[in-house]
Each structure stands twice: as structure tokens, then as C-alpha cells.
Amino acid sequence: MATPLLSFHKDILEQIHDPSTSDLLILARGLGLRRLICTLMKIYDSPRNLVLLVNATPEEETAIGEELGIIGCRKPGLRVVGYEMGKRDRQDLYKKGGLISVTSRILVVDMLQSDIPAELITGIIVLHAERVTALSLEAFIVRLYREKNTTGFLKAFSDQPEYITSGMSPLKNIMKELQLRTVHIYPRFHQSIKDTLENRKADVVELYQRLTEPMEAIHHAIVQCMTTTLSELKRSHTSLDLDDLTVESAYFKAFDAVVRRQLDPVWHKVGPKTKQLVNDLATLRRLLTYLLTYDALAFHEYLETLVASNTISVTGAARQNQSPWMLTDAANIIFQAAQRRCYTLSRKAADRPSAVIDLVNDEDAWDALDDMEGHIRRLTAKSPKSWIPNGMDPVLEELPKWDLLADVLQEIEGEIMRQESLSSYSRGSNTVLVMTSSARSSALVSDFLSEMDSDAPKGKRGRKMMEKKLRRYLYWKGGLARQKRDGKNQGPPEFSEPRASASNTPGSSTGLSEALMKKDKERAVRTANRRRIRGGAPSSSAPSKPKEGLRPELIVLDDCEEITTFLASQSASSLNDLSVPDGDFDILKGILASQLDPDFDTRYGLLAPQQTVVVRAYSDDSDDQVLAEIQPKFIVMLEPSLEFVRRIEVYRNSNPGLGVRVYFMVYQLSCEEHKYLAGLRREKESFERLIKERGSMLLPIYEDKSLGSKAGEQIIKTISSRLAGGRKELSTQISQVIVDMREFRSTLPSMLHASGVLVIPATLTVGDYVLTPDICVERKSIPDLISSFNSGRLYTQCELMSVHYKQPILLIEFEENKSFSLETVSETTKTYAKPSTKYPAKKSGTSAESERAPPSIQSKLVLLTLHFPRVRIIWSSSPYATTDVFKDLKINNSEPDPTRAIAIGAEEDPEAGAGVNAAAEELLRCLPGVTAKNSKYVMSKVGSVRQLCELSREEVQGILGVEPGNLCWDFMHRGERKRTR
């Protein structure tokens, strides 16, 4: 059902709908940008028009397609061009016209190859305009488009004003790249929006919930860790302007970008310690949000994983650079309090581990704790469950918002009854919409609601669910411990007895509808399924034993052992409760496959709209659609969200006569509250800046490029040809470079084109760029260079280039605005703290030493040149510099031949020229037994990595050869339980 447009929507459309103008629209988030775009597209929809949608994510493509369908734009609606679509199909599609969404990379290639009639494009709609920069593909697309087509329109949209704030004149840069002259800015405080939205206001109840004591302690400790990490960072970079980095700003994701921008010019010089600090800040921020949204057990589990992955390095040895925050007292509080929220170990058990490790005089802490938690424990002590290990007292603290939610739902129920008793007809459904921040927390909340015991005292209502989770957790822990025990016992006991499907106790007292219960049943089955998979933790793998020391995780490992012993001593029958028999496995998979979008189908399709609770996570503009479909009168916002508040405003105003009540929950004095308020402020400030910039903006006048620049070039060419001794035939041809398709992910092709070189896309087997018939270039950015040295790919690539070209070149490209140097020597010394390792390979007899220190990138480069004396190296400080060098190299040389370049080396690859899934290729190459040489063959034999995993040992050997095949198969299946035998 399409809701009517509000008056400010109409205003905006009025301004931008004209197909003869090009505009940029910046709208505040949550005010229905998608609906505007869809309406606009509907206006343009006609087989005689060719309108392209650029820069949409796959999710947005589907959502826009759906919404277009809803507002009556169905035949044929929006069609999507992905990499799976063949070249010929694409050409046909473009010819037929209509609305088409294309991936930028594909569109660039199609425009370059003239597969798309650029002059016939009616217009282009660019989403996420905030991400357009001089180097982005979208800017390249616009340039190509404007070269051939000056009459078509270009409409760009953005609802992220916060992005457009960095640099000198960010708005102007975007407009310059998109070649636009008009911009419309609509913040929430725009007069017409204010007028519209403040007509009718929703009835908002704000609920401020306090954190529980342990949560508060953890919260406090995390913030403390962030402060320490931040000051550490500042201390190590006194020269940088890091003063404006505060803990408050560190709550936001954008913070990472700010830090990186500050550190980028020296990023290659900063030691691993600094990098670690920057990463730590992100981890800590994540912990903050997880603290507020994950249940106590999941949070604890995440912490444990974090600790486990942080203590060993890539090579498996104890790590040199541990995250400093993990060693602080505050971290200790985090780890202990997190465990305390889950369970405590009673005196008898607690004594033993404390004899082994002395954590910071924890006896006192335990005493204090026991006093604090005493009342809870007395409650739990009454009914010990058989599966809980001796000495473990589950605490299972629940998130305080759950209780609040339960109360709110009760109140709503009463309210609905009251309204019904009044029997006055009112619009809207009685469905209660509960919004959460992530899919995960929404799953958690619906779990809670379905198993809630409303008679239980506060803080105990979700006991049943938490106990289930604890059980699963113990099982996971068992797996973890088994793994740590060096594979002493070979695998866990076999489970073969079938067992009744997961215990789905009907929570009839909660008053939830049947369909919802059915769904919960499915979810329970799914949980059980997950449990089953968790059981398959590797048993024979031998990770390094944790080192003895003052590490907080030791307590973790110790009770790990205990739990495992307990599990082993349990009878087989109780263990079976924890797993699902193999037979059911496939059936379960089937169920899972059939409910790809369970929320949507089961809820909107089958339910009678009676007193149901729908739990959803915030997403993007598709939330508007949800509101329009459900028409809820009661909305619970479990976590604050700026956008959703506005969506409710819009919803409220598009449905006059509908009384909406909103419950808005925030944890008091938490980062959540702060984040919400600061987010509001940030958005407002960025809008103010944009408006200011628009006021003072000087826009360049765009000359007619197709005419002016060509004439200019012609003149230069004539001159240069005379200088070259009258070789006129050269100047008549535009200089061209053949570029590998994969390279269109980088910025260089766009830069080359901007400098007037004809870019010819092709799928190359050897090299990335072919400049002349003799010169072939392999481009490596610094991270690329390091990784391809490590994987040995560069060696093979140089080998191939040397075979096929006279002049093979390795281009080492640094990033613009980043430091133009490799890691410095001094850093190598700092890292390994051994003067001798500065010079990786010592003369003789010190081979052991040189093995310890990983060889530097410089020495690898030396080795490469020694083995490929013909390979030349271009050192380029930025793509701009590369462009100049390329042009230099092309002077007085003949042009490369695309057909020949494609054919070179392609005989090994039967599918050259097809689309490529780079991520999958990369993953495949990392497998042992797969080399750069045989990877092509593997790809021709199996479709995907997953298919490779499903092959038997013999089949893998058939593809890779006996020895590598063995290696590869063992790698893929290591740590699996032998369920076939």
C-alpha cells in the first residue's frame, strides 16, 4: 500500500523532477529519501527512456525494485545488472530502455567499450553522493557520460550529511565531480519540513533505565580502557594534532576515519603498536554496544574469544604486542564482572583455581561479590540442575531492558483492552512493533518474549531462556577446552541416539499468538542446530598452549577444564540433549533454507493482526515500508535511533487520525544516551556547515569538453610529432592503454582517462596494464605488494611477464596523501628489539636468527630483482604520478594490440574474458596445495570454494594431484568430527 506523499515531499519533487536539469539533493535521514527516489523513477519510467541507477547496494536494489512495484511501476520495473549477466544480455537490456540499476564497475567498462549507447541515456540517478570523490568510479562514470551526452540529466542523492564535512570545500568537490550546479539541502529544521511534521505529534513516553551494577562497572571500565588507549595513542604521536580526539568522539564509527586521516601521512612509519591501539579503540567501542545489547552469556563468550585471539600471534607464538588495555586493572574488572553476570564458582571450586593463579588479590573481590550477589545466589541455590557442573552457580543476569519491555507490553495490553471496551473504532492494528538495533538483538528479544515467565520476579523473567543459553555456552566451552588440551583424547564421544526435537515449551501464558509460537519453535530448532555445529569443534588441532603468566584469561581456561571433565563424566543421555542426531540434520537444513526471510513471511503473511508483537531491527529506508504495512499504534524503541524517530513522525503525519504511542527506551548514563544526543548534534552541525558552504560557493563553469579539449590536444600532438622527427602517423592515433578488468576497482584507470588516454578494458592473464606491445605493467599497492610477496604470487606474475614481454615492469604505487616510503628500518628494529635482525640474512651460520625475524619487504624486493634482472620498477607516489610516468613511457612507442594482449597467456585459462569473483579467487589461493599456477585449473573444475570443500579426498587429489590434494583436503577437514564413521 502506498502512503500519500507529505507536502514537503511534494515540494522537493517539484524542485527536482525536471528532466532537463541536474541536481544534488541532501535530505536528513529518515525523511523518506527512498520514497522520493522511487516516485521520481516512476515519473521517468518509459520504454523510450533509459534511466540508470548507480551506486546502489544490492539490498537497496531489491528494496527499490519492490517499492517501485508497490507504487505501480511493474512492467518491467527496475532491472538489475550484476556481474553474472553476460555482455550480450546487457547490450540488449540497454537497448530496450527503462529503469536499470548497474554496478559502477560494470557500467564503466560498458561505457568504455561502447556497449551502452551513452548518447541515448536519458539520465543517471546516483545514490550515496556523499561517497563520490575525484578518484571514485562514479566520477569516472560522470566524465564518460558527459563526454558524449550533455543533454541527459543527472540526479544525485545523499542522506548522510555527516560524510560531507571533511576537507576544505567538500560539497563543492562533490558537485565538481558530478558536474552539477544546483544543490538542494533539506535538513530536519527546514521550514517546510517543520511545518509538515509538527502538525501532529506522536505520543512519546521516554523511559530511562539504569544499568545493573555489574553492567555499570563494566561500562565504566570499558570507558576507562578507552581513555587509557587514547592517551597512549596521543603520547606516542605528540607531533600530530590529536587533541580533538576525545572519548566521547570515540563512541562513533567515524572516529576511526578521523584517526586514520590524521595518521595516514605517517601510517607506514607508525609501529605496530600504534596500529594495535587504533584497532583496540574499535574493539572497545564494539564492546560497549555489545554490553548493552548482547545477553550476559554471549558477551562473556565474545570476551573469551577476544582474549584467546589476542594472546597468540599469526605464527602461533605468544604475541609481542598485546593490546595494552587487556593488561590494565580495568580490563580485569571487565573480564571478572562479565563472568559474574553469567555464573559464579562457589567456594569449593573457586579455591582451586586461585591457588594456581593469583589474580589481583581476588579473594577480597570474591567476598565483596558474594555479599553483593548473595541474594540472587540464595534463590538459585534451591534447585540445582543436573547439567550444571558442581561448584558453578548460575547467576544469569538479564538485561534490564527486558523487564522494562515486559512491563511496557503489559501496559499496552491494558491500553488495548481499554480502547476496545470503549469500542470506538480506531485505525491501525494492535500489533506492537518493537525496534532494536541489530538483527541479533531482535532475535534475542523475541526469544525472551516467547519464553518469558511473567509471574517470575523482576530480573528472573527470562530465566528459562538464559538457562538454555547457559547450556549451549557450556557445550561451546567444552569444545574450546578440548581443543586446548592438545588433542589428548581423540574427539568427543559419539552421539548417535535420536532425540526429540528441541524442547519447545509453549509459552501460552504470555499471550502471544500461535504463529509466533510456531516461529519460535523453528527458532528453537535452529538453535539446536547451531548447537550441533558448535559441537564439531576441532579436537585434534594443536594450538599453542596458553603461556603461564598473569593473564586474566587463565581463570577462564581453568574452569574450562573443569567443565570439560564434568561433561565427560555425564551420562551419554544427558549429553544427547545437547546435540541433534545426524539424520535430522538435513531436514533442519531444509527448514532453514525455506525461511530465508522468516520475519516477513510468517509475520505479514499469516498473522491475524491481533495483539501480536513484532520485533525488528532498524534498517534503512525500508523501515518506512514496514510501518506502512503494519500500521502499528504502539511502537517500542528498545534502543534510540534518530532516523526512526523521524520515520515515526512521517508515518504519523501520513496517517491522520491514527493515534501512535511510542515508548523510547534509553539506558541512563550510558554511551547509548550520549551517542544519541551527540548524533543529533553532529547531524545538525554538518547541515549548518553545508548550508554555509552553499552560500559562499564559487562554482566553476564547465566548458564543453568534447570540443575544447580535443582541439587543444590536437595542437599539442602536432607539435610533439614534429619534435619526434615527423612521425606523423603516430599522432593521428589517440594513445591507448589496455587495462585489466580487475583493475577497475582501483583509481588508476579513471586517472588515465582523465588525462586523455584511451582506456581499453580487457581481461588480461598477464599483467594489469599493457602500454606498448613490449611494455607490460603489474600494479601493486603497498598492502598488495606485501601480501603478494607473502603468497608468492608476485614471483609467478613476474615469471609470466618476463616470458611474454620484453619490458616487464613492476609498479609500486603509494597512496596519495600517504607517506611515500616503505616501512622504515628503524621500525623493524623497534618491532623485534634485536639489532641483529635489522639485516635479515646474515652471512653464515646465523640462519636460525634470520628465520626468526621475518625478512623485510626491502630484502624481498632485492631478491626479486636478482632473480628477474629484466623487471623494472616504477616507484610512484600517487595515481597522478603514475599517469605521468605512463604517458612518458608511451611517447614514441607504437600502440598495444588488445587482441594480442588478451591472447597472451590465456591458453591456460579456458574461461578468459568471463566475469571474476575476486574474493573467491583470493580465498582459493590461500588454501594449501593450491598455487597460482593450478588455481585456474581448479576454478575450471569446481564452481565455488564451497563445492571444493564438499569433494571427497580422492576427488580433490584428482584435481590437484596426490600430494597437494592430500594437503588441501586435510586442511579443509581438519578438526571435523568423524560423523560418517
Next chain:
Amino acid sequence: LVIQPGAGNNIIVNTNQRLNPVLECIRNIGKEFGDIVPDFQVGRTTCILFLSLRYHRLHPEYIHTRIEKLGRSYNLRILLIMCDVTEHQELIRELTKVCLINNLTVIVAWSNDEAGQYIATFKQFEHKPPDLIKERVDKDYDSLLRTALTSINKVNKTDVETLRTSLGSFADIAKASSDVLQTLPGFGQVKVKRIKDAFERPFRNKA
């Protein structure tokens, strides 16, 4: 003093480099002065010309005469550029071209230490097999798994640990459905999608 070129284990240094501060930084290897055409001879067939960009800016003709004198001798000819100016882009571009025409390979260093390290390494690696930069085979399971999974964008080492402990083997991870992945701590929609893309989308589309 005439020395058999490339015979010993020492780097042979042209006497005109006597005052070059880089000499101090060539450590852990013997050096001797000798009558050679290039600045350093670091192997039977390998030689190095040294050029500081600051010097090059003052005497742009210098390097050309040196290259000319070098003629066609030596198999691997290195031009070691010391990048000690801020406006390096133009200079390096021009030198790159000169080197390409004259069959020289450019190496850029940013400090005396780094330059010294390059020179020493060239000599030390004279007879070293390329195993170091070839594909490695002898790696332990954990680091292999880590490299493989972190090759997927957005997956970090904590996630690898999570995947391994909760799902098991590589093949199990490949089989895990999006729903299962989504429930793991630290896994959001984007990450799950990247993982699924890498594991399940076909390598090639049949265009």
C-alpha cells in the same frame, strides 16, 4: 690496487664514494675500495649506481655521464635513488624513463640506513634461492586458516577464532548458513555477506 671484480665476499666500492655517509650504514658485510666503473659492485654481474636526489637537482647531467660510462656491462644494473627532497615526483619520473631506456632498475630509499641495507642485502643475497618469495608450503594449520579467512574483506583474527571454535573445520565454515553465521558474536550482515560471497558465489560466470 686492482681487484678481481666480484671474486670475493666483499662489496667493492668506487673510491669516489669515500665520503658518502651511506658507507657507514652498510653493515655486516665486508667492504673494499676498488677501481670499478659503477659506485658499488655487489656481485659478479650486479652493480649499483648511487644518486641522491638533492645532488641530482644541482647537477642533472651527472647521472647521464655515469650511465654512459657504464655502457652495456653488468647484467643487473641498479640505480639506487636516495629520496631526500620533498618535490620528488618530477625527478623520479624523469629518472624512471632514463633507466628504462638504459636497462637500469630503480630502487628508492628514504634514509641512509635503508640505502645501506639495500646495498648489503644485494651482496648477501647474491646466491640466495628465491624460496623466500616463492609460494610457501610449510606453514602450520592455524596461520594458514588465519591467512585464508582474513583474505576475506572485513574478517579479522578475532572472527577467525570465533569461526573456528564455534563451527569447526574450514569445510564446516564453508557449509554454515547465513543464519548460523549471523548468530556468532561480532558478525553483522555485511560480514556474513562477504563470507558467503567468497565461499559460495561461483568463481567465474559463464559470459
